[in-house]
Amino acid sequence: QVQLVQSGGGSAQAGGSLRLSCSLPGFTSNRCAMDVYRTGADGGEWVSSLRADGSTKYSTSVLGRFALSKDEAKDTVYLQMNNLTPRDTGMYSCKPKGRGYCYTYNSSGQGTQVTVPS
Numbered sequence: 049q050v051q052l053v054q055s056g057g058g059s060a061q062a063g064g065s066l067r068l069s070c071s072l073p074g075f076t077s078n079r080c081a082m083d084v085y086r087t088g089a090d091g092g093e094w095v096s097s098l099r100a101d102g103s104t105k106y107s108t109s110v111l112g113r114f115a116l117s118k119d120e121a122k123d124t125v126y127l128q129m130n131n132l133t134p135r136d137t138g139m140y141s142c143k144p145k146g147r148g149y150c151y152t153y154n155s156s157g158q159g160t161q162v163t164v165p166s
Contacts, residue, residue, distance in 0.1 A: 050074060052153040054142055057160035060132050068127040068160055070142035072153055075123040080150035082125045084116065087159070088138030098125055100146060109135070134166035 056068040070082060079100040086095050096116045097105045104116045115128040125142065141159030144150045 049152050049154045052142065052144065052155045054140075054156055054160050056127075057140060057162045059163040059165070062133055062164055062166075064132050064164075065128070065130045066132065066162060067129065068140055068142075068162075069124055070127075070144075071122065071124040072144050072150075073123055074149060075125070075144065076118075076120040078147050078149040080144045080146040082116070082118075083143040083145060084127055085141050085143065086136070086138040086162075087141070090135075092138060095140070096127065129162070132162075132164045134164045136162060137164050138162060 050073045053071045057066060060066050081100050082098045084095045086092050093107060095107055095110055096114060098116045098118060102118065106114060113131045116125065118125045129136065139159045139161055144153065
């Protein structure tokens with residue numbers, strides 16, 4: 049199994065920015081897609097998805113503020129989070145999907161924590 053490495057996050061003031069990274073060896077060559085979820089005190093939600101062709105979708109709560117992209121050479125997906133609000137606080141996790149290979153990974157943890165104080 050390969051290692052899914054999630055990094056970034058941290059704490060930012062409301063209106064600030066953070067960037068999350070999700071790296072999975074073989075992500076590009078196996079045409080994997082990626083879902084990003086947030087788990088928080090409110091239960092959590094789906095945040096964004098990136099397809100193998102690079103197209104993206106966003107929840108209404110982050111549309112216009114967050115941007116999901118990928119660096120194919122680095123097999124890494126980035127979630128740029130701008131204009132953060134306290135509601136964005138939570139544990140963000142990346143979930144690769146697609147072909148069978150895209151599911152055969154060990155995660156480096158439950159995700160990365162983002163905290164936006166109210």
